[in-house]
Amino acid sequence: MRHSKEAPSVNAGSIADIAFFLLIFILVTAVIPNDQGIKRKLSRICPPGEDCNLVIKERNILRITINAKQEIMVNDDVVSIGSIKELSKTFLDNTCDYCLGNGLLQSSANP
Numbered sequence: 001m002r003h004s005k006e007a008p009s010v011n012a013g014s015i016a017d018i019a020f021f022l023l024i025f026i027l028v029t030a031v032i033p034n035d036q037g038i039k040r041k042l043s044r045i046c047p048p049g050e051d052c053n054l055v056i057k058e059r060n061i062l063r064i065t066i067n068a069k070q071e072i073m074v075n076d077d078v079v080s081i082g083s084i085k086e087l088s089k090t091f092l093d094n095t096c097d098y099c100l101g102n103g104l105l106q107s108s109a110n111p
Contacts, residue, residue, distance in 0.1 A: 062091045 046052030063075050064084065071078045074087050 062088060 063073075065073045067073055067078075072081055072084065073079065074084065079087065
């Protein structure tokens with residue numbers, strides 16, 4: 001029997017291919033959940049000594065939502081993303097002492 005000083009070599013060229021195919025297989029077969037969103041009302045932080053049970057008038061709420069078609073809605077009206085800034089300015093700049101608003105009834109009463 002012949003004794004050699006070199007260790008036998010293992011052909012590891014296909015190990016990278018097998019790892020790549022396993023990675024592709026896992027990525028293709030994995031199920032990615034498609035959440036519809038979480039409906040949650042965030043709690044308000046009440047500073048000590050203040051009444052946190054005040055009722056907020058509906059007139060003072062500007063609702064910005066995204067529907068299932070990925071459209072941006074402001075108070076149930078579909079708008080473009082570029083118009084949100086101007087709509088929110090108009091809503092907030094209404095009847096305060098230092099604002100130059102129009103006094104619209106559908107906008108906020110006191111920002």
